[in-house]
Amino acid sequence: QSVLTQPPSASGTPGQGVTISCSGSSSNIGNHPVNWYQQLPGTAPKLLIYGNGQRPSGVPDRFSSSKSGTSASLAISGLQSEDEADYYCAAWDDSYWVFGGGTKLTVL
Amino acid sequence: QVQLQESGPGLVKPSETLSLTCTVSDYSISSDYYWGWIRQPPGKGLEWIVSFYHSGTTYYNPSLKSRVTISVEMSKNQFSLKLSSVTAADTAVYYCARDCERGHSSGCFDFWGQGALLTVSS
Numbered sequence: 001q002s003v004l005t006q007p008p009s010a011s012g013t014p015g016q017g018v019t020i021s022c023s024g025s026s027s028n029i030g031n032h033p034v035n036w037y038q039q040l041p042g043t044a045p046k047l048l049i050y051g052n053g054q055r056p057s058g059v060p061d062r063f064s065s066s067k068s069g070t071s072a073s074l075a076i077s078g079l080q081s082e083d084e085a086d087y088y089c090a091a092w093d094d095s096y097w098v099f100g101g102g103t104k105l106t107v108l
Numbered sequence: 109q110v111q112l113q114e115s116g117p118g119l120v121k122p123s124e125t126l127s128l129t130c131t132v133s134d135y136s137i138s139s140d141y142y143w144g145w146i147r148q149p150p151g152k153g154l155e156w157i158v159s160f161y162h163s164g165t166t167y168y169n170p171s172l173k174s175r176v177t178i179s180v181e182m183s184k185n186q187f188s189l190k191l192s193s194v195t196a197a198d199t200a201v202y203y204c205a206r207d208c209e210r211g212h213s214s215g216c217f218d219f220w221g222q223g224a225l226l227t228v229s230s
Binding site: 002033035037039043044045046047050051056088090091092095096097098099100101 | 205
């Protein structure tokens with residue numbers, strides 16, 4: 001059972017927008033930035049967003065994040081077939097890093 | 109471009125100590141970044157294990173801290189993870205990675221190894 005709660009699955013059609021939520025508490029999301037990762041099948045995770053919504057070089061601006069209280073969200077606009085992957089949120093929790101359980105995004 | 113490569117035995121017996129090494133290319137591990145280990149059991153999510161800085165500052169996952177040892181070999185640009193008293197629950201793909209922000213542990217790992225599967229079985 002993960003400290004950060006994500007829905008196990010999400011879906012959308014090409015061109016649509018989709019949002020993935022990540023729910024935590026005051027000891028993590030409520031007081032610390034949230035990082036987001038994308039993991040394609042059989043590959044290592046890729047950093048999508050970190051800190052206060054910053055994107056590493058090469059990550060398209062179709063990916064964005066937001067935070068409100070103890071919850072955070074990853075938004076993907078203009079969904080593409082290559083976005084089909086697992087997505088994980090992560091945050092500091094008092095003394096260690098925690099990940100969400102992951103959300104499997106299906107592009108229909 | 110930073111490159112990381114994990115290496116390990118692949119199979120470890122229960123109660124023994126798991127040992128993995130991460131070899132880093134094209135970047136010195138004595139530079140201003142934290143380095144870490146993250147694991148992923150088959151078909152499951154990610155679990156952060158440890159992050160460390162070359163100065164010695166180390167952060168541990170509390171659930172694993174008593175069994176984890178980190179060591180660094182600067183001359184080989186390598187760092188290693190040892191996990192003692194392993195059980196089947198430690199079977200996972202183990203990744204080494206570099207934190208993305210200079211000088212502090214931000215948990216934003218921007219460079220990853222390809223991962224090494226460690227199976228615990230007799």
